[in-house]
Amino acid sequence: MESIAWPSFWARFEVYAPWHLRAGLRAADLLIGVVYASLRGARMLRLDAAGCERLVEDASKHALLGPLVDILKLVACLAYFDDARAQSVFRGAPA
Amino acid sequence: MTHLRGEDITREHDCRVDVAIVGSGPAGSTVAHDLTRRGLRVAVIEAGPWREPGDFPLDTFESMGRDYRDMGASVTVGSAPIPYVQAKLVGGASPINGAICWRMPRDVYDEWVARDRALAEGLPWEAIEAHTDAIEALLDVRDTDAEVRGRKAELMALGADALGLRHRPIRRNVTGCEGLGRCMQGCPKGRKNSVDRALLQPAIERGALLISSTEVAEVLVERGRAVGLRGKAAGGGRVTVRADRAVVLAASAVQTPALLLSNGLRGGPVGEHFQCHPGVSAAGRFREPVRMWEGATQGHEVTGLRHEGLKFETLGFGLGLLASRLPGTGRAFADRVAEMAHWLDWGVAVRAEAEGRVRVLGGRTVVFYSPTPRDIARFRRGVRVMGDMFFAAGAETVDAGVRGFSHDLRSPLELAPIERGGPTSAAAFTAAITHMFGTCRMGSDAEASVVGTDFAHHRIARLYIADSSVFPSNLGVNPQVSIMALAAIAAARVAGEGPRA
Numbered sequence: 001m002e003s004i005a006w007p008s009f010w011a012r013f014e015v016y017a018p019w020h021l022r023a024g025l026r027a028a029d030l031l032i033g034v035v036y037a038s039l040r041g042a043r044m045l046r047l048d049a050a051g052c053e054r055l056v057e058d059a060s061k062h063a064l065l066g067p068l069v070d071i072l073k074l075v076a077c078l079a080y081f082d083d084a085r086a087q088s089v090f091r092g093a094p095a
Numbered sequence: 096m097t098h099l100r101g102e103d104i105t106r107e108h109d110c111r112v113d114v115a116i117v118g119s120g121p122a123g124s125t126v127a128h129d130l131t132r133r134g135l136r137v138a139v140i141e142a143g144p145w146r147e148p149g150d151f152p153l154d155t156f157e158s159m160g161r162d163y164r165d166m167g168a169s170v171t172v173g174s175a176p177i178p179y180v181q182a183k184l185v186g187g188a189s190p191i192n193g194a195i196c197w198r199m200p201r202d203v204y205d206e207w208v209a210r211d212r213a214l215a216e217g218l219p220w221e222a223i224e225a226h227t228d229a230i231e232a233l234l235d236v237r238d239t240d241a242e243v244r245g246r247k248a249e250l251m252a253l254g255a256d257a258l259g260l261r262h263r264p265i266r267r268n269v270t271g272c273e274g275l276g277r278c279m280q281g282c283p284k285g286r287k288n289s290v291d292r293a294l295l296q297p298a299i300e301r302g303a304l305l306i307s308s309t310e311v312a313e314v315l316v317e318r319g320r321a322v323g324l325r326g327k328a329a330g331g332g333r334v335t336v337r338a339d340r341a342v343v344l345a346a347s348a349v350q351t352p353a354l355l356l357s358n359g360l361r362g363g364p365v366g367e368h369f370q371c372h373p374g375v376s377a378a379g380r381f382r383e384p385v386r387m388w389e390g391a392t393q394g395h396e397v398t399g400l401r402h403e404g405l406k407f408e409t410l411g412f413g414l415g416l417l418a419s420r421l422p423g424t425g426r427a428f429a430d431r432v433a434e435m436a437h438w439l440d441w442g443v444a445v446r447a448e449a450e451g452r453v454r455v456l457g458g459r460t461v462v463f464y465s466p467t468p469r470d471i472a473r474f475r476r477g478v479r480v481m482g483d484m485f486f487a488a489g490a491e492t493v494d495a496g497v498r499g500f501s502h503d504l505r506s507p508l509e510l511a512p513i514e515r516g517g518p519t520s521a522a523a524f525t526a527a528i529t530h531m532f533g534t535c536r537m538g539s540d541a542e543a544s545v546v547g548t549d550f551a552h553h554r555i556a557r558l559y560i561a562d563s564s565v566f567p568s569n570l571g572v573n574p575q576v577s578i579m580a581l582a583a584i585a586a587a588r589v590a591g592e593g594p595r596a
Contacts, residue, residue, distance in 0.1 A: 009156070016160025021168040053425035060424045066498060067176075067522070073428070074419040078156040081415035087153060090414055090435065091388070 004086075009079045025075060028068035032059045098145065098299060101308025104328035108335070110304065112136040114589060115324045115338035116345055117311045117354065120187020121575050122562040122582040123345035124290035124298070125230075129586035131301040138304040138336045139295065140326055142346075143184035145307050146291075151190075151281030155413030158280035162191055173451065173465035175522035177373060180529050181347060185307050186291030189575065190281050193393035194267040194289075195408070196236040197572035198227050199580060200401075207567045213539035214567070217548020218584060222595045226583040230576055234268035234288045243274030245390015247409045247439050250381070252395060254484030255407075260399030265408070267391070268293075268575075276411045278392035290579070309334050314342060314358050314558070321558035341557045341589045345582065348531035348564040352453045353460040355535070355545075362554035363545040368533040369451035370569040373466060375474045375526045376410060376442040378420065378494045379485030384436040388414060397484070404446035404571055405477045407484070412440070420525065422494045422502030441484070443477035444530070445470060446571030453534050464528075466521045474524050479514035483507050496525030530574050535564035550585040561585035 014022070033044040036059055047055060060069040080086050099108070114130055116123045119141040127137050143162065152158050159167045164183040170176040182188040204223070208215045230236075239248070244264060255262035268288040277283060285292070299305055308329035315323040315335075321342035325335045344351045352366040392411035400406070412420075420440060421431040431438070451464030466474070475497075482493045486507050494502040495513055504510055518524070538544030541553040546565050552558040561582045563574055570577060584594045 012156075012160060016156075016166050018165040018168055020170070021166060056424045063498075069424060070419075073424070074416075077419035077432075078154075078159075078415040081154050081413065081418060082156045084153075087414060 004079055004083050006079065009082055013075070021071075024068070024071050028072050031068060032056065032065060032072070036065060098305040098307065100145070101306060101328035102144070102330050104306075104309070104332035104334060105330040106332045108328070108332055109337070110138060111337040111339065112138040112304065113338065113340040114138075114343060115140070115336040116343045117324060118187065118344070118346035118350070118562065119185050119291065119295055119305065120182070120345065120347065120562070121189055121290050121578045122585075123343070124186065124189075124294040125579045125582035126343050126345060126561050126586045126589065127298040127303050128294035129583055130590060131298045131303050133590050135340065135590065136302065137298065138306065140306045140309050140311050140324060140334065140336065141185050142310045143182070143308065145185040145305075146190060146281060148281070148283050148285035151277070151283050153277070153280070153413070155280065155415040158191070158413065162281065169462070171451065171462045171464040171528065173463055175465075175520060177464065177521060178527045179349070179371070179462060179531065180527060181349060185305065186289045186295065187347070189289035190287065190291055191279055192575065193278050193408070194269050194287050195393055195573040196231065196234065196266045196268050196576045197570075197574075199223055199577040200570060200572055203568070203570050210567060211538050211540075213548050214537070217537070217594060218581065219594055222584055223580050225595070226580040227576055230579045230583070234293055235270045236266050236268050236576070238264040239267055239391045239394035240272060243272045243391045244394040245274060245276070245409070246385045247387055247390060247411075248395035250385065250439065250488040251397065251407070251409050251441060251484065254488035255397045255399065257487030258480070258483055260397050262395065262397040262399065265394055265396050272391055274390045276388045276390055276392050277413075278411065280413055306334055306336070311346070311354060312357070314344070314354065314360065316360070316555060320556040338557075341559055343559045343561050343585070343589060345560070345562045347562055348534045349453055349460060349462060351560060351562055351564045352534040353455050356453070356455045357458070360555065362552075363541065364536060364543065365545055366453040366534050367450070368536050369453055369462060369464060369531065370449070370533045371447065371464070371528045372444040372530040372569060372571070373447050373470070373474070373521070373526050373528050374442045374444050375477050375496070375524050376420065376440050377478050377481040377485070377496050377525075378422075378438050378440045379488070379490030380437050380492045381439060381490055382437070385439050386436050387411060387417060387439050400480065401571060403476065404473055405480070406444045406572060407477070407481060408442050408444065410440045410442045420496070439485070439490075441481050443481060444571075445473045445477060446569055447473070450533070468519060471519055471521060474521070474526070475514045475517045478524070479510055482510040482513075498523040530569065532563045532566040532569045532574070535560045536567055537565040538567065549588045551588065559585055559589055
């Protein structure tokens with residue numbers, strides 16, 4: 001994921017995504033990364049990888065936060081497979 | 096005449112034709128095709144751009160961003176936010192759908208006529224059949240070739256056989272399919288006989304004017320008669336099309352009522368009676384690689400439970416969308432993505448009984464919709480049957496896509512509770528809405544319907560509606576060909592003829 005061309009993706013996401021998807025994404029980021037983490041006595045940025053993973057996994061099982069995790073997953077997957085290298089791993093090299 | 100790209104229209108553009116049409120999907124393209132054959136001057140205004148096969152992207156993000164309204168992320172307001180998908184390009188959904196072609200089911204037609212006997216005269220069955228024959232010939236509708244159906248179709252056939260359910264290859268409007276699995280992003284080889292190529296292009300060659308990338312905002316009405324359309328082009332110019340004979344709305348069961356409502360044309364139940372086919376999906380994991388992205392996007396279907404309002408289909412998405420539907424988060428999710436070749440998604444289209452409504456609030460179109468408890472019971476049943484088919488076809492585990500249930504169900508016994516005592520909320524399911532109907536319902540009673548059985552608006556002269564918003568109910572099957580058959584009858588009415596082909 002680290003090598004994905006995020007700036008190019010986000011630039012196009014801002015053009016393509018309707019306001020409610022952009023707002024939903026930011027709300028998800030805020031609610032899970034700040035509010036939910038705080039309620040569990042943690043700060044997202046200070047969590048190690050395993051801690052982040054547990055936080056997101058728990059949020060995904062939450063009745064209200066679960067759909068927001070789904071939005072985050074969707075956007076992450078769209079970004080990942082927007083990269084031709086990720087496509088080629090599954091589809092093989094382009095003809 | 097020709098094709099004007101909205102991006103190039105930077106100033107005022109006026110023209111005069113016989114018939115002005117909003118929307119270039121299956122309905123609008125059919126009307127344009129049939130009216131130009133009768134020698135009428137036609138203009139089609141479409142909100143989206145024209146795409147050549149070479150324009151269609153490999154994966155989901157670019158496709159959704161460019162060719163789907165709101166990036167495919169429009170959601171209903173109701174008991175659960177369910178995404179509803181609308182295209183925004185020339186040809187409407189036709190260039191980016193699964194190319195599934197169904198003739199109108201006779202049982203649905205009989206339901207319509209039982210509700211309103213006048214429909215038998217306005218929409219004679221033999222006329223629908225004759226138009227359907229002509230459309231199937233024009234689109235080269237045929238069974239999906241066995242060579243390109245893919246492993247996902249073979250496994251669905253295996254599962255359906257084990258359960259004793261009727262199944263068959265999907266009939267599609269595709270010639271020479273190579274099984275690239277990219278129908279939903281648009282066929283890069285141009286093998287889909289979508290309406291932009293099969294009907295609109297010939298209409299343009301006969302003189303129709305296509306104005307693309309132009310959003311219609313106004314239906315011009317003078318002294319109780321529709322006289323034209325006005326919209327704004329992507330280039331910023333204002334487009335006015337005057338129509339000497341008729342204005343035809345064919346912008347979809349969401350956009351057509353939204354256009355009427357935003358113009359204050361509220362006569363009759365405009366926007367009411369919204370019906371659709373919520374689709375619910377589930378996934379199975381197989382020991383062997385099944386490479387869901389290979390083979391015809393949608394090549395096989397199970398029709399044996401259509402009488403219960405359930406029709407099962409193989410699915411195919413771009414990799415991005417496919418991955419996002421895999422269960423879990425974190426490392427477990429990454430592991431599943433890495434072995435994505437082993438996962439298969441199937442879907443069930445539900446003939447839901449719920450009725451919603453389309454409204455325009457603060458300039459935005461809103462769809463209010465909540466499935467009924469009986470619809471949710473159909474969701475549960477559909478998921479259970481899909482799971483049973485997965486296991487019968489050899490799946491090791493099933494993810495029913497139902498919140499609160501394990502992502503790794505290991506036997507039909509573990510599935511059974513979903514049907515018997517599963518969730519009663521639509522929010523618990525992996526669902527999306529396609530195929531929308533009924534928001535400008537056709538009928539003989541001007542109080543209970545928006546258009547008459549001649550497709551003419553009950554209250555505004557020379558205004559016709561030709562898309563699936565006139566359908567008295569949903570169909571339970573893919574509507575593209577039925578929409579076109581009814582639009583062909585609408586075109587005959589606009590031309591002043593009877594309904595028969």
